[in-house]
Each structure stands twice: as C-alpha cells, then as structure tokens.
Amino acid sequence: MAFITRHCRIRQYTIEKQGEVFLRDLYTELEGFLTGAMKAMQIAYPKFYKMDHLAKLGFLGVEILLKELDIVSQYGPEGVALVLSNANASLNTDLRYFETSKTISSPGLFVYTLANIVTGEICIRNGIKGENAFFITPRFDPEIIAGYVESVMRHKKTGACIAGWVDVMGEHHDVFLYLAENQTNDTDALAHTPEHLEKLYRAEYGTVDGRS
C-alpha cells in the first residue's frame, strides 16, 4: 500500500497546504483569486492566463503540492502518474464556449471543452509522462480514487501519483489534491486508504492531517 505524503486544498478563495492556511482572502471572485494566487506565489508561467478555471485550479493545486519537491527527478517522467476526478467535467467552459458560438466561436476556449485538458496542462508544466486518468463522479469518491491509484501504483514503473478532486462551476470551486508515494521516510505520512482520503477531504481549516 502507498502513503499519502502531501495534500492541499483550494476552497472558498483559500489555499491550504498540509491542512494549514497557505493563502487566504485574496479575492472574493474566482478569476481575481486565481491570478492573485499566481502573483502571490511568484510563479511566472504566461500560459496560465490562457487556461480555463478548471485548468488554473488544477495547475495551482499541483504547484502548491509539489513546492520545493522535484518529483520527476526522483521518480522519472514515466514514474509519476496523475489521477483526477470531478463532478462537473468541463461544463463550466462548455457553457462559455456555447455562448461564444452564437457569434464567432472562440478557438482558445474550445481547446478547454474537455475535462482532462487540466491533466495535460499539469503534465506539460511538470514533465510528467506517466499514467493518467480523469473520472467524473457525483461527489469526491475516495473508494474509486484510492482503488484506481493503488492499481496504477502496483505497476513497477510508477513510484508516485498525484491524485484527487478538481471541480469548478461558476464561482463554486473545490480542490483536494494529494501525493501518493510507494515509499517514504516521512513518519507523518498516512496510509493511502479511502478512510484517510475522506478525512483529509472533509477536514476543517487548521485540522492538519484530518486525524482529529
């Protein structure tokens, strides 16, 4: 069984890392919050500004998750997998694209009318070439994610997997991402079980590892 070595949360215009608030109250409007977070974290990546909100949320989440950690050097490009899920797929952008299609369709918007584009953006940014998948479920489903991630990590090439939930619809945004690793020296790491994922996802602010 793998270990949960890192986790982060983006919700209610607040970013949490390992259960502690990392950035809070930047804005009360999603676009401003996302671009403000990029500036606050001093990340220079011009393509970010072209992404839709789903891709921006996934991108930011992984930036926080992997901060000061060179996972690709550690496990190799094909040794890192990516397994994401959400409830609304790319509907948020699909609706915006539908509006533009009434006049002249926007090609820049069209490229984001698939849920798994966010996985591509994350892989390009981080040089990840491992297994990837995107599931659509009505709510965050720890059984499905834990089960799939474990099956991916049983493959001897895969040493780590970025996984979790990235959902957006209008101003509603809900991100829970974690890093699963086959081996760790971190004594605080949790066993990669659906129960631990559920606790981390449900944890209130300041509940560091969801154990309380």
Add this chain to the structure above:
Amino acid sequence: MEQLMADLKKQIIDALNLKHLTPEDIGDDQPLFVEGLGLDSIDALELIVLLQQHYNIKLANPQDGPLIFRSVKSLAEYIKTHQPA
C-alpha cells in the same frame, strides 16, 4: 496607423488573455510568434477571429497568415488595405 497599432495591441492582449503583458510591452515590429511573443497555433486562430470581429475582415487565403500576423505593424498594414469601406 499609430492609433490602429495601439488599438491592436490592446485587442490582442484581451483576445489572447496575455494578462501578464501591457500594450507597451509589445513592439510594433516585434515578431508575434515563436521567438517574439511566443504565440501558438490556437492564438493564430484567435487572431483570425479578432480580424472578423473588430474589422470585418475574413482572411481570404490562410496561407498568407504568417506574413499578415508577423507583427502588429504587418497586421495593421493588412487591416488598412483590406478593411471594407
């Protein structure tokens, strides 16, 4: 011509979501693609849409794109000679 180029820079930033740039960051002769602003093929399609939306110009021959979209100046010159009266 100066005003047209100033308008184009604002429209390009807006249409292509180049929020990290200001109009002053884009030189009149600066290449828009690859080594210049680093635009890509999707951006080229957005520029074609921009021409239609703002200037009512439909690109007759897409193969002319690389010359027309070389820089803000070349784009402005194309608009001046092709905009419907």
